Amino acid sequence: xxxxxxxxxxxxxxxxxxxxxxxxxxxxxxxxxxxxxxxxxxxxxxxxxxxxxxxxxxxxxxxxxxxxxxxxxxxxxxxxxxxxxxxxxxxxxxxxxxxxxxxxxxxxxxxxxxxxxxxxxxxxxxxxxxxxxxxxxxxxxxxxxxxxxxxxxxxxxxx
Amino acid sequence: xxxxxxxxxxxxxxxxxxxxxxxxxxxxxxxxxxxxxxxxxxxxxxxxxxxxxxxxxxxxxxxxxxxxxxxxxxxxxxxxxxxxxxxxxxxxxxxxxxxxxxxxxxxxxxxxxxxxxxxxxxxxxxxxxxxxxxxxxxxxxxxxxxxxxxxxxxx
Numbered sequence: 001x002x003x004x005x006x007x008x009x010x011x012x013x014x015x016x017x018x019x020x021x022x023x024x025x026x027x028x029x030x031x032x033x034x035x036x037x038x039x040x041x042x043x044x045x046x047x048x049x050x051x052x053x054x055x056x057x058x059x060x061x062x063x064x065x066x067x068x069x070x071x072x073x074x075x076x077x078x079x080x081x082x083x084x085x086x087x088x089x090x091x092x093x094x095x096x097x098x099x100x101x102x103x104x105x106x107x108x109x110x111x112x113x114x115x116x117x118x119x120x121x122x123x124x125x126x127x128x129x130x131x132x133x134x135x136x137x138x139x140x141x142x143x144x145x146x147x148x149x150x151x152x153x154x155x156x157x158x159x
Numbered sequence: 160x161x162x163x164x165x166x167x168x169x170x171x172x173x174x175x176x177x178x179x180x181x182x183x184x185x186x187x188x189x190x191x192x193x194x195x196x197x198x199x200x201x202x203x204x205x206x207x208x209x210x211x212x213x214x215x216x217x218x219x220x221x222x223x224x225x226x227x228x229x230x231x232x233x234x235x236x237x238x239x240x241x242x243x244x245x246x247x248x249x250x251x252x253x254x255x256x257x258x259x260x261x262x263x264x265x266x267x268x269x270x271x272x273x274x275x276x277x278x279x280x281x282x283x284x285x286x287x288x289x290x291x292x293x294x295x296x297x298x299x300x301x302x303x304x305x306x307x308x309x310x311x312x313x314x
Contacts, residue, residue, distance in 0.1 A: 010276060
């Protein structure tokens with residue numbers, strides 16, 4: 001090999017870039033209008049819509065049930081969907097001190113913004129959680145002075 | 160100007176500024192075909208959710224993660240397929256380079272592509288990927304070290 005690795009990388013990606021067409025407005029429009037749009041939160045009806053809805057419903061039930069079992073008290077469980085940045089899911093147990101809030105702050109990451117005890121450090125990111133429709137985050141709050149718990153993060157309704 | 164026109168203008172401006180970086184990043188991570196497809200999906204998602212995405216501090220970074228997740232889901236159907244090296248270019252490129260890149264972990268591969276392939280700064284890369292500069296530097300070092308090992312070179 002007579003050329004440095006960095007030069008080769010540069011040349012290789014230049015080739016890749018040159019051979020790739022930019023994404024056009026027409027393409028985006030077609031994607032948005034396609035009956036089988038894969039966009040995660042698409043409101044466009046699609047052929048897989050029915051089973052996705054069924055899968056999402058089953059997934060939610062399983063998740064809620066699982067979380068309820070894990071947390072021990074069904075009243076401690078909150079499930080929220082359609083999470084987007086800015087969404088906050090308050091702890092279902094208001095007696096936690098201070099209140100624990102799960103919020104979606106940066107796209108696909110879900111972050112505990114406030115915690116009252118050990119278990120989850122402030123700002124701990126539970127990474128790689130999917131986004132948008134079909135994402136269900138279940139939060140189980142601990143009692144006063146106990147560890148706040150996040151028992152279920154699940155993704156359902158994938159295309 | 161009507162609200163829809165404002166949305167269209169803002170999104171058009173956003174796309175013209177970020178389409179290429181987003182496509183490059185996703186291509187670097189997942190190869191030209193899957194990366195481009197994921198970038199288009201992310202852009203479409205951006206349009207559909209522009210009311211929220213447009214207000215974000217780092218909308219490009221958010222859409223990168225949207226695209227990344229789309230591409231990861233496609234990964235169950237296809238492995239990472241990087242473009243082959245073309246012959247007859249000015250700079251000689253080891254034909255095994257794409258295969259070596261494909262062996263890298265995704266995060267190292269995208270950092271190597273952006274920093275060393277497309278010439279992005281550590282800061283630009285960190286911003287889009289939503290990680291610290293030090294993390295980018297670390298992925299870059301590890302990625303290059305692995306590439307050298309895979310290719311059996313000291314360069």
